[in-house]
Amino acid sequence: MTKGALRNKVRHVYYFLPVQLVILHFRKYQLLLLFWLMLVATLTGHFAAHFGAATLFLAPEYFGNVSFYSMLLLGGAMGVFIMSWHITTFIINAHRIPYMGAARQTFLVYVINNSIIPLAFLIFYSVVSIHFQWYYEHADVKFILVTQAGFYLGLLLVVLLSFAYFFRVGRDLLKTVLTTITNPARIRDIIPYDALDYEVDIIRVDNYITETFRVAHCDELERYHPRMLNAVLRRHHRNAIAATVFAVVLLFLLGIFMDQPLLRIPAAAGFLILFAIMMGVVGAVKYFLRSWEVLGWVVIGLVLSALVSRHVFDLRSIAYGLNYHTSAAGEPVYDYEHLKDLFNTQRYERDKKTEEARLDKWKTKRDLAGVSKPPLVVITISGGGSRAAYWAFRSMQYADSITGQKLFSNTVLISGASGGMMGAAYWRSVHSAYNDGIIKDPYDEQYLANIGKDLLNAIIFSFASVDLINPFNKISIEGHSYTKDRGYAMEHEMVNNMGPMIDKTIGDFKQKEADADIPQMIFNGTIINDGRKLMMAAQPISYLGRPGYSLRDTVDPPIDAIDFAAFFERQNPYNLRITSAIRMNATFPFVLPVVKLPSKPVMNIMDAGMRDNFGTEIASRYLFVMRRWIEENAGNVIFLEIRDTREGEMFPPAEQHSLSSMISDPLFVIQNKWEVFQSYYHGYLKDFAPYFLNGKLRFVTLEYVPEEKDRSAALNFHLTQKEKMDIYRSIYYPRNQAAFDTLQSLLK
Secondary structure (H helix, E strand, C coil): CHHHHHHHHHHHHCCHHHHHHHHHHHHHHHHHHHHHHHHHHHHHHHCCHCCHHHHHHHHCCCCEEEEEEHHHHHHHHHHHHHHHHHHHHHHHHHHHCCHHHHHHCHHHHHHHHCCCCHHHHHHHHHHHHHHHHCCCCCCCCHHHHHHHHHHHHHHHHHHHHHHHHHCCCHCCHHEEEEEEEECCCHHHHCCCHHCCCCCCCCCCCCCEEEECCCEEEECCCCCCCCHHHHHHHHHHHHHHHHHHHHHHHHHHHHCCCCCCCHHHHHHHHHHHHHHHHHHHHHHHHHHHHHHHHHHHHHHHHHHHHHHCCCCCCCCEECCCCCCCCHHHHHHHCCHHHHHHHCCCCHHHHHHHHHHHHHHHHHHHHHHHCCEEECCCEEEEECHHHHHHHHHHHHHHHHHHHHHHCHHHEEEEEECHHHHHHHHHHHHHHHHHHHCCCCCCCCCHHHHHHCCCCCCHHHHHHHHCCCCHHCCCEEEHHHHEEEEEEEHHHHHHHHHHHHHHHHCEEEEHHHHHHCCCCCEEEEEEEECCCCCCCEECCCCCHHHCCCCCCCCHHHCCCCCCEEEEHCCHHHCCCHEEHHHHHHHCCCCCCCCCCCEEEEEEEEEEEECCCHCCCCEEEEEEEEHHHHHHHHHHCCHHHHHHHHEECCHHHHHHHHCCCHHHHHHHHHHHHHHHHHHHHHHHHHHHHHHHHHHHHHHCEEEEEEEECCCCCCCCCCCCCCCCHHHHHHHHHHHHCHHHHHHHHHHHHCCC
16 A cells, blocks of 8 residues: 555545544543543542442442343433433534534434444443453343343433434424524524624534445535524524433432332432533533633632522531421530530439449349359441441351350440441341341341342432432421431431331430340441530430540540530430431441531531541440449450451552652541551550450450452442452451350350
C-alpha cells in the first residue's frame, strides 16, 4: 500500500462521523464523559469501593435476589442512561452537525454514529460482570447466560420504546418540518434568525453510518437550507426534553412508593436513572448558557447553599420513635453547665446502685444453677458494616452452642460499634425469642443467613430516589410524623431481612434487662458537635459518662459520654427503635446521613467508630466502676472481644511514589489508620484493667481472618457469596479455635 493510499484511509477514518463525535466529546464535553468515567471506576473498584458500589452493578438484587428480573431492570436503567447520553449530546451537538437534519430518521442516525463509547462500556461491563458472578457469586454458566440475556433484553426494550414513542414524529424530513416551514413566523418566534444562521464550529465529516447500517458519503444527503435543518433538530429537542422529564417523574414515583417491594428496583438502576437526569441537567446548562456555563454552576451552587442554610433542605436524618415535636422549652440544652447539673454525683451513685441490683439478680439466677461465683462475661464488638455483623453473629452463635448456652446466660454487657452491634443485637433478640418459646432453635443457620442479607441496595436506591423528594415523603410511627430517607430505607430493610425480632424499641427490652434475663446492650454514637459519646441503653448508665477520679478530684468533671435516656427524658427516649439505635451506631459517612437529635443546639450523631470502633472504652469503664461488686460476687471475668480485623495487623509501608501521594498521605493518614490507632491505644487499657480486678480478668479475642491474605470481605452493607463463606469458615482458623477452647474452659 502506497503512502498516499494509507493517508487516504487514515483521512477517511478520521473524518468518519463516529470518530469525529468521540473526538468532539473529549474536546468539548469532558464533564459529560465524567459520568462514564465514574461508572468504569466503580466497576474496577477505584470509585466508592468502600461502599461496595461495584456489587450494586455486578450483582443487582430485586426482591432480595440476583436474578433475570434484577438484571432486566438494570439493563432497562442502562438503556435510560445511554439514551440520556444520546439525547443530551444530540441537543448540544446539533448546531455542529446541521447536515444530519437532512437524513431520514435523524435521531436514529445520530444514535448509531454516537455509540462507540456506550458499546465499549457495555463490552467492558459484560466481561467484568461475568467474571464477578463466576468467581465471587459462584454462579453456574446457565445462570450467567440467563442474567446477561436479561440485562441486554432490558436495554433493548428501553431503546426500542424510546424510538417508538418519543421519536416517532421524526420519520422523515418533510413530515417533521412541513408544519413549521409553512409558517416562517413560528420559526422567528422560537429562534432569532441570527441564531438559525449560526454555523460556527461545524465539524467536517466525509462518511457516516445510515439507519440501515450502511456507510454512506455525506454528499448523498440532500441539500436543504440551514434554517430548515435547524427546525428539524429543534423538533427533536422537544422530544428529548420530554424524555428527560419522564425520567425525573419515574424516579420521583419510585421514591414515593419505595415501601412497595415491586417498585424497589435495584440500587444501581436507580443510580443510572439519577445519572441520566444529572447528565440532562449538565447538558441543559451547557446548551442554554454556553460561554456563561462556569458562572451558571457557581450561581446554582450558591442557590443550593442558601436553601440548605435556611433549612429548606436538610440533609440530616432523624431517629425514629423519638419525639421531635415537644415545645422549645422542652428541648434539653446541650451545653456543659446543663450536663454538669444533669449528670451529677448523686445520679452517678444512684445509677451505679441500680446496675449493682441488676447484677444481684443475675447472680441469683446463676446461684440457682449451682454456681456460687459465676464467670462474668463482657462482650465488645468491632464495627465494619455487614462484614462485622455477619462475623459477630457467627462467632456468638457458635460460641454459645459449644458452651451449652453459657455464653448468653453469663454475659452481662454487650457494647461496640457499627455493623458489629447489628449482629449482636440480632443474636440477643434471637435468644430472647427462644427463651420466650417463640422459636425452637436459636442456632438455626437461617438466622445467620438473615444477617447476611443485603442492606446496601435499599440504602443506595433511597439515596438515588427517596432523598430527592425529602422532606415531602412522610411516614407515621407511634403517632409521630417523620420524613423518609436512606436511614429509614436501611431500617425498613433490616426488618424485612430479620423479621419482627428486630422490630422493637429500646423500652421493649428494659424489663428483661432489669431482671437479668438477657444481657444489657449499650449502643453508641459519636456526637460530632464536640466528640462526646452518646450511649443509648434501656438501663440508667450515667456512671459510664465520666471518669471515676472526677468524683473526688474536680468540681468541673470532664463529662465525656451522655446517657441518652436521661438527657432526652422528655422526648420519650425508650420509644427509640432498636433499628434507629443500630443505625446511629453505624452512620458511616456519606453512606448514611448524619442523625440530628432534638436539643438546643441540635445534637448531630455519627458512627460510634469515630470515637471507639471496638467498644473497649465502655467495657473497661464498666468493669472499673463495678470492680468491687465483681470482686465479691463473680469468678473469672471474661473480656470477649470480637473483631472483624486482626489485632496488631501489619500493613505494608506506604511509599510515596507520586506527587499526589506526597500531598495526600499526610492529610489522610489519621483517617486511613484510625482503627489501627484505636487498637494500639486499647492495648494500654487492657494492660491496666487486670489490676483493678485482682487478676480475675481474662481476654479472649476472636478475629475474622480471610483465607486469602489481603482479600478480606469488603467494608460495606453487602456481602457476596464468596465473602460469606470466607467469614463463615474463619471460625476454624487455628487461633480462633484456641480462643474457643479457652472460652469453654473459663465458662465451666
